[in-house]
Amino acid sequence: MKWxxxxxxxxxxxxxxxxxxxxxxxxxLENPPGGGTTDDVWEYLELYGQPxxxxxxxxxxxxxxxxxEDGDGIxxxxxxxxxxxxxxxxxxxxxxxxxxxxxxYGTNTFGVxxxxxxxxxxxxxxxxASAHIPTSDTQxxxxxxxxxxxLLVRKRPNHMIDDDTGMSMxxxxxxxxxxxxxxxxxxxNLDCGVESPVGGAPGAQVIESxxxxxxVAWSHQGGKEYTRSSEQEISDTNGFxxxxxxxxxxxxVNPEIGxxxxxxxxxxxxxxxxxxxxxxxxxSTVGLEYNHGVDVDGLIQSKSPTDPNGPGYDGSCDPEDPNxxxxxxxxxxxxxxxxxxxxxxxxxxFNDADLSGMGGPVIAQFRFEPGDFNFDGVADVQDFxxxxxxxxxxLDETFMVVCPDGVTPMLKYRFxxxxxxxxxxxxxxxxxxxPNEITSEDVSAHRVSLGFGVAPDxxxxxxxxxxxxxxxxxxxxxxxxxxxxxCTGVVDGADLAAxxxxxx
Numbered sequence: 001m002k003w004x005x006x007x008x009x010x011x012x013x014x015x016x017x018x019x020x021x022x023x024x025x026x027x028x029l030e031n032p033p034g035g036g037t038t039d040d041v042w043e044y045l046e047l048y049g050q051p052x053x054x055x056x057x058x059x060x061x062x063x064x065x066x067x068x069e070d071g072d073g074i075x076x077x078x079x080x081x082x083x084x085x086x087x088x089x090x091x092x093x094x095x096x097x098x099x100x101x102x103x104x105y106g107t108n109t110f111g112v113x114x115x116x117x118x119x120x121x122x123x124x125x126x127x128x129a130s131a132h133i134p135t136s137d138t139q140x141x142x143x144x145x146x147x148x149x150x151l152l153v154r155k156r157p158n159h160m161i162d163d164d165t166g167m168s169m170x171x172x173x174x175x176x177x178x179x180x181x182x183x184x185x186x187x188x189n190l191d192c193g194v195e196s197p198v199g200g201a202p203g204a205q206v207i208e209s210x211x212x213x214x215x216v217a218w219s220h221q222g223g224k225e226y227t228r229s230s231e232q233e234i235s236d237t238n239g240f241x242x243x244x245x246x247x248x249x250x251x252x253v254n255p256e257i258g259x260x261x262x263x264x265x266x267x268x269x270x271x272x273x274x275x276x277x278x279x280x281x282x283x284s285t286v287g288l289e290y291n292h293g294v295d296v297d298g299l300i301q302s303k304s305p306t307d308p309n310g311p312g313y314d315g316s317c318d319p320e321d322p323n324x325x326x327x328x329x330x331x332x333x334x335x336x337x338x339x340x341x342x343x344x345x346x347x348x349x350f351n352d353a354d355l356s357g358m359g360g361p362v363i364a365q366f367r368f369e370p371g372d373f374n375f376d377g378v379a380d381v382q383d384f385x386x387x388x389x390x391x392x393x394x395l396d397e398t399f400m401v402v403c404p405d406g407v408t409p410m411l412k413y414r415f416x417x418x419x420x421x422x423x424x425x426x427x428x429x430x431x432x433x434x435p436n437e438i439t440s441e442d443v444s445a446h447r448v449s450l451g452f453g454v455a456p457d458x459x460x461x462x463x464x465x466x467x468x469x470x471x472x473x474x475x476x477x478x479x480x481x482x483x484x485x486x487c488t489g490v491v492d493g494a495d496l497a498a499x500x501x502x503x504x
Contacts (some may be wrong), residue, residue, distance in 0.1 A: 020377025023049030025215040029244040031144040041114045043106035052102045055091035062086045065147030065223030065460035083183040086143045089131035096120040119348030135178045147223030155211035175205035182207045188224040193408030198347045211413040212331040217390045233274040245279040258306025267315040288345040298322030310336035472499045
């Protein structure tokens with residue numbers, strides 16, 4: 001959704017009652033201001049998605065990307081360690097809260113955290129310690145330096161869910177856990193097959209193939225990032241290492257609203273993550289407000305998505321360089337961020353804020369809409385076409401590739417990141433199911449079609465009668481794609497039979 005956009009009603013009366021499924025990384029407080037023991041009691045990870053969604057089988061990890069400030073491709077061991085999985089948490093037995101939110105939080109040595117007192121009663125909360133994936137080491141706190149990558153995953157090698165207990169079984173060779181080096185050759189790819197360590201790193205442990213559900217990353221001190229696409233990597237942290245990030249949008253593809261200068265000095269579009277998050281340093285733990293000031297070098301300390309109504313630049317200089325003296329001149333490029341001064345982190349609740357009194361926007365944080373598979377805020381015929389194209393698909397679909405070693409075969413998942421969010425929503429979008437029907441994990445467009453304007457009760461008055469039939473017949477008679485109930489791409493007699501059967 002866009003800033004200030006208030007979500008409207010669902011498309012079709014039946015759609016509003018439908019279930020759906022998504023889960024994304026919504027907010028992370030990695031480095032609370034103050035340091036030391038402050039980190040222990042203020043750190044948290046927040047997920048958002050389908051209310052009450054069972055997350056058994058999912059896991060989330062922070063991967064630190066090492067340090068390579070001289071850019072020679074070898075980790076700066078003297079100053080920092082290699083890349084490693086800093087913390088990894090299992091979500092077995094946990095569900096998103098009634099409001100769609102789950103918060104994992106850190107504690108000090110006495111088991112104390114400041115986060116639970118801030119959580120909405122409908123939010124699910126659990127400590128880092130309770131969710132810690134078993135290792136030889138104990139749960140700690142989120143490391144602050146080096147690059148950060150947060151991976152929310154579903155499938156992992158050498159992992160399965162026990163049918164009797166419903167809990168994870170970690171088989172020999174399982175490596176998605178704390179203190180594992182996931183990138184021994186330091187190439188910004190998770191290890192797969194036999195890879196050659198650099199700089200004295202230990203031998204590779206098989207991390208791939210994992211199925212990534214969502215991810216966000218940012219670079220710091222020359223470290224690596226481990227998303228599937230650079231679109232999920234925040235591109236600009238010049239002058240700060242983010243204390244936290246807060247999601248305010250979700251896109252299927254990069255909207256390319258703004259521009260930035262890349263490392264080669266070329267003007268390129270902002271990345272998707274740049275337009276989805278507010279991120280940066282916080283003023284203090286009092287109110288958890290982002291610091292939108294500048295440091296002694298004139299570098300801003302937090303960033304926000306691009307202001308679509310901001311001034312234009314011609315790209316001859318970088319407006320974000322405090323020494324460039326770059327002024328707007330009506331050019332085609334947008335660089336200025338939305339004014340989100342006063343925006344705060346809100347563990348366990350949504351970050352909606354009216355900042356108009358401080359010169360900022362009215363922020364309505366992103367929410368999922370049932371049936372909205374392209375994440376444009378509306379469930380419509382475009383979404384129906386998307387689910388028709390994926391009818392019969394399964395979240396577990398894989399294909400074979402070869403690891404970077406050129407020898408070892410590896411499974412790759414068809415659905416990852418935004419494609420996974422899309423397919424997951426489709427598998428749970430069962431508007432046509434009866435209450436007692438067992439839901440398949442495959443995409444069923446025929447079932448879902450009942451929610452996209454072809455439900456028997458067209459006008460939502462609770463009665464199926466002639467007025468509803470007239471609307472159904474009108475849709476069919478005009479070749480409206482919404483009447484293509486069987487997803488053949490053609491509105492024909494078979495669809496009419498299905499429409500009449502639904503109405504009857």
